[in-house]
Amino acid sequence: MELQQAMSLRRSVRGYNGKKVEREKLEDIIKAALLVPSWKNSQTSRYYVVSGEETLSAVKATLFPYNKANTELAPVLIVGTVVPNVSGFNSDGTPSNEIGNGWGYFDCGLQTMNLLLKATELGLSTLVMGLRDASKLKSVLNIPVSESVVGVIAVGYSDISPEMPPRKSVCEIARFYEK
């Protein structure tokens, strides 16, 4: 699949058909995430890939009603975290600039985009969920206290065909300096 096609086809999908996702595809989307650039190549994002019935139900139970309903039949939920105070930080532990830990989340966002695009290429659909309960997720998955939970990504086969929500125009978001 061409990159442009993957970028255009990808949608936030709030309806899955329950079909299981092959383990190999899950590894492929994580491998795609690893291809992105990161601050000093620090690669501080971590992924908790949940497909087993028992753990999946426990993770779903932590979701807020809207997200829970929309991912009811999602066969996989991936909880993404960041190891803080590394990306964007100097070796003496001080932040390199005013963005601080924002750089770790920036890196995580880059990885997430590759993950979503690779999933699209593999015929999978996804939903990034920023509305989540970090402490419940940490407890269910035994995520180290040192990591910061970012989001939950549902992965599966779509049961719906959503339209692309409207986008701003180029001139609304970009300024070009040509002299």
Ligand SMILES: Cc1cc2nc3c(=O)[nH]c(=O)nc-3n(C[C@H](O)[C@H](O)[C@H](O)COP(=O)(O)O)c2cc1C
């Ligand atoms: C950081 C982030 C957090 C989001 N959180 C949620 C969420 O909790 N629940 C949800 O249904 N959609 C969530 N979304 C999906 C957005 O609503 C969606 O990306 C946006 O409406 C554009 O639609 P599209 O992804 O189909 O292009 C989130 C997206 C991002 C990038």
